[in-house]
Every structure is written in structure tokens, then in C-alpha cells.
Amino acid sequence: MTAGQPGTRERSSALPIRPELAGLSPYGAPQIDVPVVLNVNENPYPPSATVVAAIAAAAGDAARTLNRYPEREALALRADLAAYLGADTGVELAPEQIWAANGSNEVMLHLLQAFGGPGRTAVSFAPTYSMYPEYARDTNTAWVAGRRAEDFTVDPAAAVALVTEHRPSVVLLASPNNPTGTALPAEVVEAVYDATEGVVVVDEAYGEFRRSGVPSAVQLLAGRPRLAVSRTMSKAFALAGGRVGYLAADPALVDALRVVRLPYHLSAVTQAVARAALAHAPELLARVAELRATRDRLAADLAGRGHAVAESDANFVLFGRFADRHAVWQGLLDRGVLIREVGPEGWLRVSVGTPGETAAFLAALDEVVATRAGERA
Ligand SMILES: Cc1ncc(COP(=O)(O)O)c(C=O)c1O
Numbered sequence: 386m387t388a389g390q391p392g393t394r395e396r397s398s399a400l401p402i403r404p405e406l407a408g409l410s411p412y413g414a415p416q417i418d419v420p421v422v423l424n425v426n427e428n429p430y431p432p433s434a435t436v437v438a439a440i441a442a443a444a445g446d447a448a449r450t451l452n453r454y455p456e457r458e459a460l461a462l463r464a465d466l467a468a469y470l471g472a473d474t475g476v477e478l479a480p481e482q483i484w485a486a487n488g489s490n491e492v493m494l495h496l497l498q499a500f501g502g503p504g505r506t507a508v509s510f511a512p513t514y515s516m517y518p519e520y521a522r523d524t525n526t527a528w529v530a531g532r533r534a535e536d537f538t539v540d541p542a543a544a545v546a547l548v549t550e551h552r553p554s555v556v557l558l559a560s561p562n563n564p565t566g567t568a569l570p571a572e573v574v575e576a577v578y579d580a581t582e583g584v585v586v587v588d589e590a591y592g593e594f595r596r597s598g599v600p601s602a603v604q605l606l607a608g609r610p611r612l613a614v615s616r617t618m619s620k621a622f623a624l625a626g627g628r629v630g631y632l633a634a635d636p637a638l639v640d641a642l643r644v645v646r647l648p649y650h651l652s653a654v655t656q657a658v659a660r661a662a663l664a665h666a667p668e669l670l671a672r673v674a675e676l677r678a679t680r681d682r683l684a685a686d687l688a689g690r691g692h693a694v695a696e697s698d699a700n701f702v703l704f705g706r707f708a709d710r711h712a713v714w715q716g717l718l719d720r721g722v723l724i725r726e727v728g729p730e731g732w733l734r735v736s737v738g739t740p741g742e743t744a745a746f747l748a749a750l751d752e753v754v755a756t757r758a759g760e761r762a
Pocket residue numbers: 425426487488489490491514559562563588590616617618619625628629630
């Protein structure tokens with residue numbers, strides 16, 4: 386029951402595909418229709434009837450003028466995003482400091498299009514988000530991945546040494562990191578920024594789930610014209626299907642992204658849907674506190690069962706370590722629970738679901754661990 390995922394067809398050798406793309410499969414986690422889906426860090430709570438009605442009305446209004454191209458600069462949306470992010474971080478932001486696109490995936494592609502390219506290098510610290518090397522590949526940017534420490538933190542001295550050696554034009558720092566959940570302290574971002582002349586991108590896709598006291602890199606923007614902080618409406622806002630990501634940075638950096646975007650890249654419907662969701666931000670975000678509490682309970686429950694658990698500031702938990710993680714993943718799937726086989730060997734990642742979904746996952750995991758498939762590494 387795998388929907389819409391044709392395998393990679395035998396390609397005709399006559400196709401003049403770029404050699405580095407030959408034989409590659411498209412990126413994406415399996416979309417499998419099972420009762421408990423905890424594999425792509427979605428928010429498990431759909432919008433309420435009130436929010437659905439507001440979004441439908443906004444989309445309906447947009448439909449009336451779909452004969453026209455959308456507002457190309459998406460200024461009203463960027464103003465709403467500036468107001469939201471300013472309130473979330475306590476930093477005043479102007480609309481010109483915000484860029485928006487179809488998911489933070491597209492925001493980051495724009496960053497690599499503008500600041501990467503042939504003869505240039507992008508750097509990050511593995512294990513990290515598996516799309517980063519793909520943005521680099523697709524923009525002909527060289528890719529260098531340093532290593533995180535055993536506990537998945539980034540050592541500032543090692544990070545400075547790596548960027549000093551490779552002189553990247555783009556550094557990608559996920560905080561909280563996917564798939565480990567690790568948030569970066571401000572000192573790491575500051576040290577990397579000071580050691581490079583490149584653009585430093587802090588990817589805060591999971592920023593709203595950070596534990597209290599963990600700062601946002603938005604607080605570091607003032608006086609750092611090469612720093613960009615990326616966010617998304619896919620996770621905390623429960624709007625993954627709406628495809629809206631954004632970043633905050635100096636207006637000059639945003640202007641560089643405006644050069645590489647396609648004209649009218651954000652559809653009128655997307656802009657309207659995002660603005661309606663932002664108008665209901667308190668309601669949409671109301672579940673974030675609950676998801677953080679469920680995450681902390683889930684991490685404690687996993688640790689209590691003797692599993693290794695990475696500290697998480699996100700809406701997922703990385704746990705392990707299994708001799709054969711694929712067997713554990715398959716055992717869970719056989720019991721109707723889909724999680725993600727990702728991260729360092731032996732580890733698995735589970736998204737935070739509803740309390741019911743989380744309980745179903747733990748029960749299935751206990752069963753799998755009791756079989757040979759669950760042997761520890
Ligand atoms: C670290 C990180 N950044 C960015 C994204 C992209 O999210 P979106 O394109 O939905 O905004 C994801 C998605 O899972 C992610 O894990």
C-alpha cells in the first residue's frame with residue numbers, strides 16, 4: 386500500500402542527464418498507509434473546525450482572482466511572518482528581513498542557489514538533515530560534512546577548524562538538529578560565524594519545540610549580515626500540507642534570494658492559506674506545549690526501558706542502539722507503526738504523536754524487543 390512512489394525506472398542511456406544524477410532515486414520517506422504514522426515529524430493534530438473554516442474562506446477569496454498572478458513579493462505574508470517570529474523570539478523584525486517560499490526546503494535551495502554554486506563549498510555537521518547534501522548537489526556546490534561529537538553536539542573548536550580549512554560560502558547548522566534533536570548553543574553559531582566569510586544558516590524547522598531556556602538564533606541576527614535563520618510552518622503550525630517555510634536575515638541577504646526565486650513562486654492560494662493560519666497562530670500552536678510534554682515523557686519511557694536516547698529539543702526522539710535496526714523498523718511496521726530508519730547505524734527516529742499513538746508505538750516496540758529482531762548493538 387505504498388502510494389505514489391514509482392521506483393526508479395530503467396532510464397534510457399540516451400537521456401543527457403547530469404552524470405552525478407544518473408541512477409539516483411528521488412528523496413523521500415516511504416508514505417505507507419498504516420494506523421500509526423510517526424516517520425516524518427509531522428504534527429499529529431489536524432487543524433480545528435474553526436481553523437479549517439478560516440483557511441477554506443481564505444482559499445475561496447483567493448480563488449476569485451486566480452486569473453491573475455499572485456503578489457510576487459508576498460509582502461503581506463512576510464509582514465505577518467515578521468510579526469509572528471518577532472513575538473516568538475522577542476526580536477523586532479521588518480517584513481524586508483523575511484523571505485518565504487514553498488517549505489523551508491525551497492528557502493534553503495534559494496540560499497544555495499544564491500550563495501553556493503560551482504567552485505564553492507557548503508559545510509554542515511553530520512549526522513544531520515539528509516536534504517542538505519541534495520541542495521548542494523543540485524546547485525553544483527561542493528559538499529563537506531564534519532562530524533558531531535558522540536552526544537551529537539557540535540564542538541565549537543572543531544567547527545571553527547573545519548570552516549577555516551574549507552572556507553565555505555554556506556554553512557548549514559540545524560538547531561534543533563534532525564535526526565538527533567540536538568539544539569546548538571549560541572556560542573557555536575557565534576564561533577562559526579566569526580570563523581567564516583560565508584553565509585551561516587541556522588535551520589530552526591523545529592524551533593518552537595525547544596525546551597524553555599534554549600535560545601533561538603534569531604536573537605543573534607543584529608549586527609550579523611551573513612546570518613540567516615530558517616523556520617517552517619510545517620511542524621509547530623501543523624501546516625505541512627500547506628508548504629510554507631521562511632527565514633529571517635538582513636534585508637540585503639533577502640534581496641539576494643529574490644534574484645534566484647522563480648517569478649510568482651508562492652501561489653495566491655499558498656499565501657492566503659498561510660496568512661489565515663498565522664491569524665490563528667495561538668490556536669494552531671496550542672498543542673506545542675502538549676507535544677513537548679509528550680516528547681519528554683516518551684524520552685523518559687524509552688530510557689526507562691534501557692534504550693539509549695538522544696536529548697531532544699524537537700518533536701521526535703532518536704533512540705537505539707540495535708544490532709539490526711531495519712529488523713526493528715520492520716517489526717514495528719508489521720504491527721502498524723511506521724517510524725524512520727535514519728541517523729547513525731543502530732539508531733531509529735520516532736516522531737512525537739498523540740498520547741495514544743505514542744502508547745501504541747511503545748507497546749509495539751516492547752513486543753519487537755522481546756523477539757530476536759530487537760537485539761541491542
Ligand atoms: C531540519 C529540517 N529542515 C527543514 C525541513 C523541511 O521542512 P519544510 O520544507 O516542510 O519546511 C525539515 C523537514 O523535515 C527538517 O527536518
